[in-house]
Amino acid sequence: LVALSQLIETQGHDLAAFLQGLDQIEKEEWKGQRFDYLLHHLHTASQDPILARVHAACAAIARARVPLLAALAPSFLDRIQTRLRARKRALGLNDFQDMLNLLAERLADDNPSSRLLLATLRQRYRYALIDEFQDTDDVQWFIFSRIFFESRDGHVLTVIGDPKQAIYRFRGADVYTYRRARQAITQQGGGFLRLGKNFRSTQALVDACNALFAPETGFFRSGSDIDGHQAVTCGRPEFALRHTDGRPAPGVVVFDIRPDATADEIRRAHRRRMVDELQRLCFSEEGLVVFDGQKPQRINAGHIFILAFTNQECREVGADLREAGIPHAFFHQAGLFESREAADILDLLRAVVEPQDRRRRARALLTRFFALDLPDLPAFDEADASSTALELLKQWHAIAQTEDFGFLFSNIVAASGIARREVCLNSSERSLTNTLHIFEILQEEAARTHASLRELVEMLGGFINGTRRPPGQNRDLQRLESETQTVQIMTVHAAKGLEADVVFLYGGVEPGRKSSPKVFHDEDGNRVVNLGDLDERQHTLLSQQTEDEESRLLYVALTRARFRMYLPLYPQGAGARKHKGVGARLGPILDRVLADPRTASLFERVPVACPVEPPPPSPVPTPIVLSSWQPPSFSPVVPVEEYRRIASERAGFVVTSYTGVKRQHGGFMVTEGPAETGAAALDQGSLKTTDLGELERGSISGIFLHAIIEEIPLELADTEDASAWLIHPELSQLLDRLARQHDREPRQIPHAARMVHRALFSPVRLGTRLVPGLGRQKPVLRETEFLY
Structure with missing residues (x-):
């Protein structure tokens, strides 16, 4: 009470400080018990009138109190959204959600322009067929509802969705919107068709899944948004799975992992058994054969x-x-940009930009491009200036000066030996694939933006730390290592919409990370974002909806297989070792169906011993040996010249620039020298006069002028002539800084200012229009039509 009283007296006038102090009191003074401890003891003594008033006051504070973040969020949220909208509008940018929101706002208005837009869309589109409708949200449903559902002109709207597969809540998908839309459609007389045939899987798999999803197993929580699972039938009775000797093979195999152990030990035992089974399926004579109505196929990777x-x-x-x-x-x-390869490339290119920096050189030498370790660094110190590693860094620095980045990156891969080491010494091509992929993205960005190597390094650093995004879609995805037949590893979320002949399910022993803020729906189906502590009712809602989400995720995982599925039966655990992950939820369901004689025959139960000893570490060659390793030489059957001819003929397109082509061929370079001023330049006195104040011709001066145009504030630069720039504090400082940065003389600044002023504010004729200077034009964002 004393601590609370002092806080009210000192910080009661400042809400943010008061809430922050209240958080600190709860942690330090009340040992994390919050107001519950205080209110409980005050309540027991509430017969005293003074203490009763204190109890009422504390209870009022407890009811009104919110976490500091919750108090600040409403104030900051509006400002952030307003600033973000203004910034995107100034840059002429729209993201995907903007396109939806802008269209929804226009359709919601009741003005002539909005009515014309709605009529145009209805005239253009008569039918809408929306798949995966369980992943919709309020904005998308509003758009289609306005165009089709609310129309009385014969428009037809068909939606296909399965609420049991609604697993993208974290992306904004809202299964509650699906339920409201379905209810609205059926109440207005719309037809409802339940799809009851499975055309993906064998009869054995369909029967096993029906047993797992049956209401008596409790797979879907009673009272959830899933209205019970109705058994489906097999639409492809000709599908079958058999052993290589012709015997029928069960559709579901259960790895029964016993006895109980830690989560790490359980996962290790599960992986060991999966590896054994994969080797049997892919490499032994005891494999499986699928029959899908066409030619029988042996299961492979x-x-x-x-x-x-x-x-x-x-x-x-x-x-x-x-x-x-x-x-x-x-x-x-x-x-891709969180990988070890991205960090190695960043360290290497930083050293290429500044090879004289000893710290950057040391970090580069520790990358996979040199395969050294800390004890090896002294051998490559500055004293050994002739070492191969230092010579390579100097060589790459010289290439970088030409800005021929295609040649630079290919030379790094070839000269460092990283390609040979990764191909010959590693069982996987993941590292090499990522390395080549990142170099390709950097080369594309260099061609697109004309960036220098230093700017590419800054760009790559932004990709890695998340402050910048590579342009285009899915540019952070790692490519497949090869086109050979391989086992595909993915998350359940990534598998949505995919299928495979054989599916293994792994993991989910431990609960996922608790998110903050907490997002759930209230009793009326409204979306709630909670930034503080949950009361008992809210905690129940969140727990139930989290359980429903996990059930839907499991449902998606269990419906990807066509012929066989391998499921883990993890030990249930007890006490501190009780396993509560998504995968562990499958245990009680499997126990139930395996204990029932009517369904047990649908599953093959395989015992798996747990724990197992971790495998011994593989011997790794010492780094100093690895750095100098070369693949064994061979005598090519085809002459080397023939290899080169084939490589040249089948090479892909090269992304370059006109300047890069000029430099590669060593021509068309404008030499640095004094500016020509016509015939007067032939006169020595005229040359002397122009040499004093005019910019030298050449690329450096051109880059200097471009820098002024890019950075100068147009609203300040719009003056009668350029002389005003030289006395304006901000503009003169900008010109001085850019001149020093581009190694131009101070006496050349007035000439540069006149040239830039003339370029920005001289009238320009565009067709029949006379534009009073490009620098005086306001940014214009044209309305663009997006068709999906």
Whole structure:
């Protein structure tokens, strides 16, 4: 009470300071018990009238109190959104959500322009067929509702959706919008067709899934937004899975992992058993054959998916498959610029830009391009200036000065030996694929933006730390390592809409990270974003909706297979070791169907011993040996010249620039020298006069002028003539800075100012119009029509 009283007295006038102090009191004075402790003890003594008043006052504070973040968010949110809209409008940018919001706002208005837009869209489009409708949101549904559903002119709207597959809540998808739309359509007399046939899977898999999703298993929570699962029938009875000896093979195999252990030990035992099964399927004579009405096919690596719940779990599986020599690839794996290869390229290029910087050189030598380790660095110190590593850095620095980045990056790959080491010594091409991919993106950006190497380094640093995004869609996705048949590893979210003959499910033993803020829907279906603590009712709603989301995620995972599915039966655990992840939720359901004689025959149960010892580490060559390693020489059957001819004929397109072509061929370069002023320049006295104040001709002066145009504030630069720039404090400082940056003399600044002023503010004739200077034009954002 004393601490609370002092806080009110000192910070009661400042809401933010008061809330921050209240948080601190709860943590330090009340040991995290919040107001509950205080109110409980005051309530027991509330017979005293004074304490009763204190209790009422504390209860009022507790009711009104919100976390500091929740108090600040409404104030900052409007300002941030307003500033973001203004910035995008000034730059002429729209993101995908902007396109939806702008259209929805226009359709919501009741003015002649909006009515014309609605009539135009209705005239153009008579039918709408919307797939994956369970992943819609309020804005999208409003747009289609206005155009089609509210029309009385014969427009037809058909939506296809499965609420059991609504797994993209974190992206803004709202299954509650789907439910409201479905209810509105059916109430207005719309037809409702339930799709009851499965055309993907075998009869055995369909029967097993019907058993797992049956209401008595509790797969979907009673009272959830799933109105019970209705059993489906098999639409492809000719589908079958058999052993190579012709025996029928069960559709579902359950890896029964026992006894209980830690989450790490459970996952390790599961991975070990998966590896054994994959080797049997892919490499042994005891494989499986699929019959799909066409030619029977033996299961190989290209027929197999491994689904996990997190990227970390995908990496765990990939490491074990790589150790076992099983060909695999990560499907649409994001994080190209979070990879080790991106960090190595950044360290290397920083050293190429500044090879004289000893710290940057040391970091570059520790990358995979040189394959050195800390104990090896003294051997490559400055004293050994003739070392291969330092010579390479100097060579790449010289190439970088020409800005021929295609040649620079290919030379780095070839001269460093990284391609040979990765291909010959690694069982996976992931590292080399990422390296070449990043170099390709940097080369494209250099051609698109005419950036220098230093600017490319800054750009790559922004991609890595998240302050910048590579242009285009999916540019952060890692490419497939090769086009050979490989096991595909992916998250369940990435597998949505895909299918494979054989699917392994892995992971989900531990609960996912708790998100903040907490997002859920209230009893009326309204979306709630909670920045503070939840009361009992809110906590129940969030828990139920999280459970529903996990059930839907499991449903998607269990419906990807065509012929066989491998499921883990994780031990349930108890106490502190109780496993609560998405995958662990499958355990009680499997226990129920395996215990029922009517459904047990649909599953093959395979015991898996747990824990297992981790595999011994593989021997790694010492770095100093690796750095000098070369692949064994061979005698080519085809002459080297023939290889070169084939490589030249089949080479892809080269992205370059006109300047790059000129430099590559060593011609068309304008030499630095005094500006020519016509015949007067032939006179020595005239040359002397112009040489004093005029810019020298050449590329450096051109870049200097471009820099002025890019940076000068147009609203300040719009003066009668350029002489005003030289006495304006801000403009004169800008000109001085740019002149020093581009190594131009101070006496040349007035000439540069006159040239830029003339370029920006001289009248320009555009057709029949006379524009009073490009620098005086206001930014114009034209309305653009987007068709999906």
